[in-house]
Amino acid sequence: MNEKIRFGILSAASIVPRFVRGLEQSGAGTVTAIASRTVEKARQAAAELGIERFYGSYEELLADSEIEAVYIPLINSLHYPYARKALLAGKHVVMEKPFVLHSEEAEELAALAARKNLFITEAVKTPFLPVYAELKRILDEKKYGNIQFMEFKQSYTSGPYVTGWNKKKETGGGVLYGNEAYFFHMAEFLAGKFVSVTGSATFGQEVEDQCSLCGVTENNVLATLAVSTKTLFRNGLVIYLDDARIEIPDYWKASEVSVYQGNELKEHLSFPCQYEFRYELAHYCQCIHEGKTGSPVTPVSNSARYIEWCEKLYRSWEK
Numbered sequence: 643m644n645e646k647i648r649f650g651i652l653s654a655a656s657i658v659p660r661f662v663r664g665l666e667q668s669g670a671g672t673v674t675a676i677a678s679r680t681v682e683k684a685r686q687a688a689a690e691l692g693i694e695r696f697y698g699s700y701e702e703l704l705a706d707s708e709i710e711a712v713y714i715p716l717i718n719s720l721h722y723p724y725a726r727k728a729l730l731a732g733k734h735v736v737m738e739k740p741f742v743l744h745s746e747e748a749e750e751l752a753a754l755a756a757r758k759n760l761f762i763t764e765a766v767k768t769p770f771l772p773v774y775a776e777l778k779r780i781l782d783e784k785k786y787g788n789i790q791f792m793e794f795k796q797s798y799t800s801g802p803y804v805t806g807w808n809k810k811k812e813t814g815g816g817v818l819y820g821n822e823a824y825f826f827h828m829a830e831f832l833a834g835k836f837v838s839v840t841g842s843a844t845f846g847q848e849v850e851d852q853c854s855l856c857g858v859t860e861n862n863v864l865a866t867l868a869v870s871t872k873t874l875f876r877n878g879l880v881i882y883l884d885d886a887r888i889e890i891p892d893y894w895k896a897s898e899v900s901v902y903q904g905n906e907l908k909e910h911l912s913f914p915c916q917y918e919f920r921y922e923l924a925h926y927c928q929c930i931h932e933g934k935t936g937s938p939v940t941p942v943s944n945s946a947r948y949i950e951w952c953e954k955l956y957r958s959w960e961k
Contacts, residue, residue, distance in 0.1 A: 787884025
């Protein structure tokens with residue numbers, strides 16, 4: 643149980659250093675190899691991150707018999723094909739968001755992982771963050787009543803999410819696929835399963851550059867998501883209860899929570915974390931050690947449902 647899981651990484655994307663350091667801090671795994679589209683880029687990433695091996699193609703890494711699991715932060719349209727290749731190569735899979743672009747792809751991957759007795763999940767860090775465990779305790783105690791409304795906001799006008807493949811339909815770009823995972827996973831984690839979701843969007847040349855979603859959970863909680871690349875919000879999550887308001891800045895990587903009654907601060911929770919990946923990766927590695935094919939916290943069945951909601955939204959927008 644104490645043996646570290648040996649990971650390979652398919653891509654030298656900008657998120658990779660955070661994964662590597664988070665895995666190191668978890669104490670549950672180690673990155674043995676990294677692959678990129680060119681051997682030069684892979685060599686550079688390996689040198690910068692202290693990774694033992696590097697490959698100039700993803701297939702070469704998947705053929706490495708010493709790699710037990712792979713982390714896939716490729717462009718969205720490549721998630722499904724390379725997750726499938728990894729499973730067929732006998733590797734466990736931790737895949738970046740969005741898990742896939744079509745719900746049937748998620749179902750197929752889950753079934754393949756089950757047949758091969760391999761673990762697979764969408765990498766969603768939020769439910770594992772210490773600050774949310776403490777927040778869940780406050781909510782379960784009903785100290786301030788029940789959740790009635792949740793407001794998720796995320797915006798950015800620069801950076802990788804507004805350039806390159808993120809602006810192309812064929813590669814799975816657009817703000818919905820870029821942000822749906824945190825909204826769906828966290829809303830359901832806090833307030834129960836969605837029973838309805840509607841939404842609107844504005845479009846750039848190929849994909850949506852803003853979207854607004856509104857959903858109702860089985861516990862009769864209303865949850866909204868607003869995402870924009872055209873203007874900047876005060877990013878975060880606000881949870882409205884019967885007798886209080888909870889504010890969580892940058893909810894997708896939360897380290898602080900403030901509870902207010904009116905304008906009075908009642909509680910402030912702080913759990914600083916340099917590499918927030920560490921908590922989810924400790925859990926995923928534990929699942930692998932226990933022989934599980936999925937996470938009870940971030941099961942692929944949930945990811946499939948969330949992508950199905952997205953597909954319905956896209957179809958309505960296309961009309």
